[in-house]
Amino acid sequence: MKNISKVLFLLLMLASTVSYGQKKSKKKGAEPAPQSQPAKAEKKSPFKKYSDIVTSDAVTDEGLFKVHMVGEKYYYEVPFDLLNADMLLVSRISKIAAGLGGGYMNAGSKTNEQVVRWSRVQNNIHLRSISYSNVASDSLPIQLSVSANNYDPILAAFPIEAFNADSTAALIEVSDLFLSDNPALSGLSENMRRQYKVRNLDRKRSFISRMASFSENIEVRHDLTYNATEPPSNFRSGTISMEMSQSMYLLPEVPMQPRIYDQRVGWFTIRQIDYGSEALKSDVKTYIRRWKLEPKDPEAYARGELVEPINPIVYYLDPATPEKWRPYFRQGIEDWQQAFEAAGFKNAIIAKDAPTKEEDPDWSPEDARYSTVRYVASTTRNAVGPSVSDPRSGEIIESDIIWYHNHLRSYRNRYLLETGAANPSARTLDTPEEEIGEMMRRVISHEVGHALGLPHNMKASYAYPTDSLRSASFTQKWGLAATIMDYTRYNYVAQPGDEGVRFVRMLGPYDEYAINWGYRYIPEANSAEDEKPILNKWIAEKAGDPKYLFGGGNSFDPSSQTESVGDDPVKASRYGLANLKIVAPNLVKWTSTPGEGYADLEELYGELIGVWTRFAAHVITNIGGVYEEFKTTDQSGTTYTPIAKSAQIESMKFLNEDVFSTPDWLLQKEILNNIGPSGAVAAVGSMQSRLLSNLLRKDRLERMIENEALNGAEAYKLTTMLSDLRKGLWSELSATKEIDTYRRNLQRAHVEMLAGLMKQDEKNRTDISAAARAELKTIQGMAKSASSRYPSGIFQYHLKDIDALIESKLSEE
Template structure:
């Protein structure tokens, strides 16, 4: 089972994940595939042709000319064919099969080392044949329960492939089959997935340009590599070739005979995981059980561990650095891995995790080998990194991980560091950072991605734990070892610190929440059952409840809880964003000087101005989330108080007033014409319009307004009601109607967008959620019908009120552009109120 994270704009992510919205993932590139029924081949997997003579003597099949590789199975190569000699003891053992790219053509977004598929196989012998079966783990029941047979009868293992037995060894303890066709024919499970076949319009495999390169056997795994050529009508690269050639690597890893003890999940502590429907439990419904993903860590010295001493694990978690990684960045990647040892100490383990440079000149070491976890370095202009892991679907045990590291992630962190710290940090005031500065940024990203591979999703609620002004304190930030209790948040860098806050920590680090989560997930409980462990862990969790340092906030694209969002810092979004904007105002007058490169065009200036605009938009989003916001504190029956609490009215009104001042009032500080003229050819008006409209439409969002209505129903006069919100918004965006002041180009654009959005609320409906017939939003609230809510009547009321205000105010304006704008506004309102006319 694979969890694939991507961030930087995050992940998606799925694979029956819990504690995480499925649309999120890693700094944001791709998400993990969901757990589905076992993948099937494009055509049935090829069965080896049975010779007329049936099973033949061993020496006739495996002759003296055969080259044999001993390992999990004996692998024999003879005359271009490959044979597996499968011992009887390994039939019906579960094996994890991971398919990856080994090499790819020049295709943006596709790189050697990335995963394509994973399955669990069981080799089964029946009479004169061997079958590959694909077990399912969705529905389970223990063998000793009455439901076992019923589950077994509705959980049939699919057949992937069949093989005729070619020979039996001399002592009848193993059988020989020909597996050449399994790797050289078009078996979708072991090649390109359907999504890529559709993308590149692949028709068939060209077997004349396809071959098995190597198959190597190791003690617990077998590694196969094939070159495969697919005919395609729209292939990547040179389309005149009419085909796509890739190298595919298939790893088959023997899973433990006895699965590692599973640990139940808890919504109050963030872990990736998996779910099963357990029909064997004594429950009056089909009970879904959920397990976390974690590495198997057991103490070398259990007695010392029980005495509370730090003990090394029996098996250390080891990452290898891809040999393709530039040498100067390797120490920082290694440091990012080792940073997690402080968290594992909270779970009672020392030296639990490390990173090593890949061994040189070792023919038996391969980065594609499923026994090894590798930080893979991709020569790519993608500004990203991601931390997936592969787990045993029976228990959640993490078996291995390969972190994807794209070269251009350095440009991403350069931009973040510049826009968030350059106002106070001389190290960030250049187009190219010193190696030590960039190295520390590489270490930060490395630590974050390693956290994902340990089973930790993003904790978007962590960064709210610290008071805003405390993040300006050198003493406080050093004591807390960073800017947030978790490096798994998107806390980024300290944009709150102001000039004069010397020595303040600018980076996030492994914090208190990280230590807590690792303790929760990895503490070893000798002989306790999962149920007994869950009781202990529940007590621990309740003890931490209410302490913001241990708060877990799920990642969502449109958060309902203003504490759980990306890129924010501190416990007060208005105050933090005010500090952040003050720093952006310090950057703009210096941005040309700080991005200077001799002999270069103004590309850096253009790119980093775009980062300033984006950062400004983030601040608006952080504050906006308070409007219609609901605090979500997951609880169990033992915990008193509500799970859901609406943000207080005063805080919501403060948020809207901030947006009125900082977003809807034209941010002229950003519009330095001497700077813009260096790279902007009449694009700034549209860029700023889109940013302002994005803020506005995010406020006038169906789901947000639905929460505003819900607040009024539940809290009455104490709520920030929709009529108050709409009136405040109209009076702000159209304030010139009262004052008679100038309505500049940016304000006119914003006012037209306001009418357009109100027309949308009046005449359109909220799109159905991706789940379709389920009629529930991503946050679990029922799908609303805007046509039968108060939204449409209020939108109609607002448009009529606005029209009346415009007519009253028109005589105040003599400027022809503004007069035409107001005339046009009345036409637009009339069209919105009567769209059929």
């Protein structure tokens, strides 16, 4: 009975519970839910509604991405079909604090260039910096290892805020990317941060001023303000402010077909290590940097007709460029049209004025779509031609030529000093506008050459016989060097009476050759490797002709020197010296301005010493010099050839007679008595000591030893050179002649340098230390013997001091 009662009780309780639950549900108007299966709360979405963020107050710009400004917040709408696409992010300073960077930074200076990709990781969008230094084809297994061992850094991560209406794009807030101190986007290098004692970025004084989206790029301007203990200007503010420009440019989905670099033709390059190569090693692939030029009419191009490119190279002139110089800047740009015609293109490069605000309010020189020639208000004396390129292929995307205002002064000064003897119009501080314009034109051409992909070619000046530079017909046809990319600025060889010669450089035959080699369209080649036989054939056709050689400049090749002209350094420097001996006594007259002081005279006199130093240095390179001519294994001849013994002996004779002797022609009293109370002795001493140090460089002496070991009697021996130098520097002693102040200083320097060579070789003794010690002992003996022949006075004191100095140096070992 007890069990039956318990069952009935449980049934009554269950009925009561169900009845209560049903009544409660009906009261709320909801379907009853079993007590054993309670309703689950709906999970809250981590994303907001698009319309809650991009409100009617948003300012939106459509293009590569949609960009939105909502109050003080900025958003990118990142399309999913552009995730993992390669984009080039270029950072520039668009407005700069005075003095920042020490003169070689300016409004427009590039501070970083990197490939980036946007990617989605769960509920975040990542921005990665991508490197193409190490590569392999995606189809190869080794690509897995290349990817694992070259993991790309994440520059920034952004939570997805919302999706657009059709869920094809993610909305992210990017304000922090441009308002935080991100090194990848900052205008301050680590060195500048240390130099100016930068403490931190002040977020309250930093802001985004512009965000614009175009079909292929997004442009952002943002001001960054840093707290700094020692700013470069406005010191009491303790602040550095700058406006940065960020250009994000969509790179082609299929990169341009690259062209393989050949060191026999000079080009700027990109470099990749290809782990997918069939070579039995990781294969270094080097490609030239060039613009993508393809003919509008391939059939006409194939017939040899000049054809316009689909996309010509266009340079805009900075609106800040003075009106009177604009025609010369345009000429400097479009001078390259002739070179491109050699490659089959007409109107391949064009100069345009920048549009006005009314014509195009969005135009900006920092915009990745535009290449410009920037005119910078700066005391810096220089011009540069940088460019931005696709690291996958070497395709140049855009470039900005920089002309610094005070570069005019450099060219005026050099024009006066190097050509004034033979060129009457150069004998003034007020150089005729047309001639200054011609110089500017050629500087712009030189910098555009860099922006087209061409580096300096210092071997081009050696292509022309020195005496040909005195010929009007030769120089007017061929210029001063085989390329504008040499540092052959002026014709300092031309002598008074050489009528009609050209004094200023211009483009030459090498420029047409290099542009054809780098830019000619080769449709029959389906890969960079397929092009190689054709490119090699073009080089072989010019073999043996010095006009088509390339040399980037080095310390051992006299045919590849900066600022040189002609194929004979001794002859060219003799001509140059003859001209300077005319300029020096006329310098006061040519630089005097009534009512003005002597600041210009002082500046030009200092530069005159510099010009003479360069002339002398060209001759020094002959000593222990080696010609370098790049070759491939299928070519005859050798890459390195020592300079002939006779040329080195002649060079040593020139140095003793014209460089290490006291330059009385330089010591013009009318100049020295007007530019300072003293300093001539120190200036001349410094010049001669630098040149002597250059002559006694250890690497030069080592080449002489090696040349003797390989070529025996045909070589100019180290011991012979040191003996010839000693006989020249100490020639007064044998005839008991007066030893003037300049000479005494140079003799002391000679002893110190020989002792330095001996000390330098202390641990690993070579023939250099032995020869240096022998020279010191010989000079010591000469000084001891000669000192007794001189009467008491400075000459005797000097020689006794030399004796004591050498003794102390020898005893230090």
